[in-house]
Amino acid sequence: MLEKINKLLAEVDAFKASSLEHTEEYRIKWLSKKGEISALFDDFKNVSSDLKKEVGQKLNLLKNKAQDKINTFKESFEDHKGSTENKTDLSLPGYPSLQTGSRHPLSLVKNQIIDIFSRIGFTVSDGNEIEDDWHNFTALNTPENHPARDMQDTFYVKLDPEMVLRTQTSSVQVHIMEHQKPPIRTISPGRVYRNEAISARAHCQFHQVEGLYIDEKVSFADLKQTLLYFSKEMFGADTKIRLRPSYFPFTEPSAEMDISCTICKGKGCNVCKYTGWVEILGCGMVDPQVLINCGIDEQKYKGFAFGMGIERITMLKYQIKDLRLFFENDVRFLKQFTSA
C-alpha cells in the first residue's frame, strides 16, 4: 500500500495539465468515487494497526496534494478562458459606438449665406410658411387674375382659399415693411412650396433666401455691388457676375443674375450648358407700388430686393445633380458632409 501511495505521490508531483479537460481527466482518475486515491482510502481498513498512522498520514498528504494540484490548474485555465471571452481587452483600439452626426448640406449653405450677409449689416428675419394671399401675392403687385401668378403653381389651403403655402420668401418682405421703419437691411431664409412634379430638377418644397434693403438713397449700383460681394464670398474671389434684364411683379427694373460657372471657370461645360454662366438669383429695385402697399413713403425711400434658391446654390457648390437627394435623408448622402 505504501508503495502505491509513493508512486501516486510522484505522479501528482510531476503532473502538469495542458487544458481544463486534461485537469478534469486526472481529477476523475485520482479523486472521483471510483478514483485511485478513493480506492486507497477504501483499502485503508485492511492496513495493520501498527502501520495505520504512517499510512494514514501519507494517504491524507496524497489526497491534499492531488486536490491542490487539480484546483490550481482548474483555476488557471478558467481564468484564462474568462479573459478571452468575458473581459474587455484593453489593448484593442477604441472605436466610437455612436456615429457623429453631420449638418444637412442645405443648413450648411444657409448658415454660410447668413454669415456672408451679416458681415455687411443684414439681419435675419423669419416668416410664416402658411401665408395669406395678401402677403404672398397681392401686396407684391400680383393681384388675383394677374398673369404673374401663373409663374408659380400654388398650393391653396382647402379650408380657407385665402391662405396658401407660401410660394416665395418674398412674402416676408411685406411683413417687415409693414412693421419696421427704414432703414431696413434683412435677409429671410425659409422653406417654400410649389405644386410641381418631383424630378431631379424640381420639387414641391424647396428653400429660398430673400434679401431686402430699404433706405433713402439706395441705387441699382448698391444692389450690384452687394451681389458681387456675396458671389465672391460664396464661390471664390475670381467669380464674375452678370445681370440680365428680367421681369418680377414686385421689382422695377428687374434682373436675373448669373455667376461665371464654378466648374469650368467660364470656359463652358455641361453644368453651364457651355455658356460659361449659371443663373443663381432674381433681383431688382423694389417697385414703388410695393412700398405704398406696405405703408412706406415711396417718395422718400427706395430699395432693392433679391431672392435665391438655397438648393441651387448648394448643388453648384457641392456639384449635386439631383434635387431629390436633399429630401430623402439617405445617411450615405448626408454623412459626406460630416467635416464640412
Ligand code: DAH
Ligand atoms: N420671389 C422670386 C421667385 O421666387 C425671386 C425673387 C426675384 C425675389 C426678384 C426678389 C426679387 O426679391 O427682387 O422666383
